[in-house]
Amino acid sequence: MSEEPLLYTERLSRRVKERFLVEDVNLSLYAQEVLAVVGPSGAGKSSLLRLINRLDEPTHGTVYFHGRDYREIPPRELRRRVGMVMQFPYLFPGTVAENIRFGPRQRGVELSDADVEALLERVGLPGYGDRDVSQLSGGEAQRVSLARTLANEPEVLLLDEPTSALDEAAKAGIEALLREILATGEFAAILVTHDLAQAGRLATRMALMEEGRITRTGRTEEVLHAYQILS
Amino acid sequence: MLTRYFHDPITLAAVQALIAGSLAFFVVFLSYKLQLRMERDISIALVRGLIQVVIVGMVLLLIFQEPVAIGFVILAAMMIAAAQTSAKRARGLPDAFRVSLYSIVIGSGSVLLVAVAIGVIELKLSALIPVGSMLLANGMNTASLAFNRFRGEVLAHVGHIDAALSLGASPRAAVMPYIRAAILASLIPRVDSLRSLGIVWIPGVMTGMLLGGSHPVRAALYQFVIMSMILTVSALTSILAVLLMSRRIFTPAEQLILRGGQE
Numbered sequence A: 001m002s003e004e005p006l007l008y009t010e011r012l013s014r015r016v017k018e019r020f021l022v023e024d025v026n027l028s029l030y031a032q033e034v035l036a037v038v039g040p041s042g043a044g045k046s047s048l049l050r051l052i053n054r055l056d057e058p059t060h061g062t063v064y065f066h067g068r069d070y071r072e073i074p075p076r077e078l079r080r081r082v083g084m085v086m087q088f089p090y091l092f093p094g095t096v097a098e099n100i101r102f103g104p105r106q107r108g109v110e111l112s113d114a115d116v117e118a119l120l121e122r123v124g125l126p127g128y129g130d131r132d133v134s135q136l137s138g139g140e141a142q143r144v145s146l147a148r149t150l151a152n153e154p155e156v157l158l159l160d161e162p163t164s165a166l167d168e169a170a171k172a173g174i175e176a177l178l179r180e181i182l183a184t185g186e187f188a189a190i191l192v193t194h195d196l197a198q199a200g201r202l203a204t205r206m207a208l209m210e211e212g213r214i215t216r217t218g219r220t221e222e223v224l225h226a227y228q229i230l231s
Numbered sequence B: 001m002l003t004r005y006f007h008d009p010i011t012l013a014a015v016q017a018l019i020a021g022s023l024a025f026f027v028v029f030l031s032y033k034l035q036l037r038m039e040r041d042i043s044i045a046l047v048r049g050l051i052q053v054v055i056v057g058m059v060l061l062l063i064f065q066e067p068v069a070i071g072f073v074i075l076a077a078m079m080i081a082a083a084q085t086s087a088k089r090a091r092g093l094p095d096a097f098r099v100s101l102y103s104i105v106i107g108s109g110s111v112l113l114v115a116v117a118i119g120v121i122e123l124k125l126s127a128l129i130p131v132g133s134m135l136l137a138n139g140m141n142t143a144s145l146a147f148n149r150f151r152g153e154v155l156a157h158v159g160h161i162d163a164a165l166s167l168g169a170s171p172r173a174a175v176m177p178y179i180r181a182a183i184l185a186s187l188i189p190r191v192d193s194l195r196s197l198g199i200v201w202i203p204g205v206m207t208g209m210l211l212g213g214s215h216p217v218r219a220a221l222y223q224f225v226i227m228s229m230i231l232t233v234s235a236l237t238s239i240l241a242v243l244l245m246s247r248r249i250f251t252p253a254e255q256l257i258l259r260g261g262q263e
């Protein structure tokens, strides 16, 4: 990969009270690729994604997006272009359609019914627009959460354990959906997961994170192999 | 010798201050000549000192000339105490004292001024202090309720707020539902007491006036005036307190600060 990365972190760190949650992380993300970040619980994977989304402020280091220090980009624009899907859907009370419209509305864009329906079809929930979010299953809610992020037309997707709160059947469904969406090549993605098999199925490259640091990056099989020897 | 030309003691004092001040500015000039680099500090100190001391003099003048003015001074002190009280309720919220103070001063101060201007509150100590303190105490209670509820709502919805920010929402938009909930919750007691006025209870002011032999209709109307002023003060104070606070729970880079121990 000789071209410029779409996004890269430079010694990205966050320290809270003398303790590094994320320490000196240098990662690159190229257009269209899916980078999996794996590692034990508490390693700082969620903290890393939050830093890249600038939901938390780095205490050292920074992130470059399209070659620009992300602190020069207005936070709202950055978060829209580098979208995040969290472990829990955190849907807003109301209908599915209202949730889908939320992001674009923040910058004065009102999605038409057809736009909303197209997004819902994309995540396998055609006709769900008028449903109240309180009546959705866990898997459906996570699909709405994904559609809500896609509505912002992000260039990068940050996926934080998108299937870990779901039962086996729903998990398989969401994984298949993610595979389909990532295969379009519209997005570069960082996928945090503790499901190594899932990482192997979805990612093109992998990074191993331990105690706040990236200890290994490389082709998926190589890192998987190293991680399995470790654990 | 100045006394020969200026008979009015205030004019005399002003001229004396002017001359003394000019002498001091000679020091500034010296500082400039000798490159002591103190001219800025000295000038600012001189002007500040003059302004401060004149303000103090004017406040004292009000107090000496017009005993009613003492009422405003006492009310101001009460507002500070009230702000401290409701700031205590806002433990964990940043800058709480200042936010309470601004909202209580503006919320109760504005209504108080209008009330005095339209003659609802007579300009005498015996009216100003009790009615004024009643208004600002209500503002204080409402601010406390609003802070408490706002903090609770935000802490219970950290994930939703992060999700909204992550979707490109402004901090204001991300916490708007909780701003609304806090303001509404803080006003429920006020709205309820207005709604049940006369049916469930006959409040203190009216009772007092009736016992004092006032015309019942006049007493009733006055009670209504008081109640609507209380509602207005409460609403203004609560809205200001929550809006001002809602900005302070985010960093300049629009990140939520108020998030409890973990998460």
Ligand SMILES: Nc1ncnc2c1ncn2[C@@H]1O[C@H](COP(=O)(O)OP(=O)(O)OP(=O)(O)O)[C@@H](O)[C@H]1O
Pocket: A016, A021, A039, A040, A041, A042, A043, A044, A045, A046, A047, A048, A194, B261, B262, B263
């Ligand atoms: N705001 C915070 N203040 C202090 N410590 C925190 C904060 N947020 C997270 N931590 C701690 O930082 C460490 C890393 O947390 P993080 O959630 O990033 O790990 P993770 O790799 O995502 O774990 P998991 O796989 O369980 O999701 C944990 O020990 C956590 O307790």
Ligand SMILES: [Mg+2]
Pocket: A045, A046, A047, A161
């Ligand atoms: Mg995590």
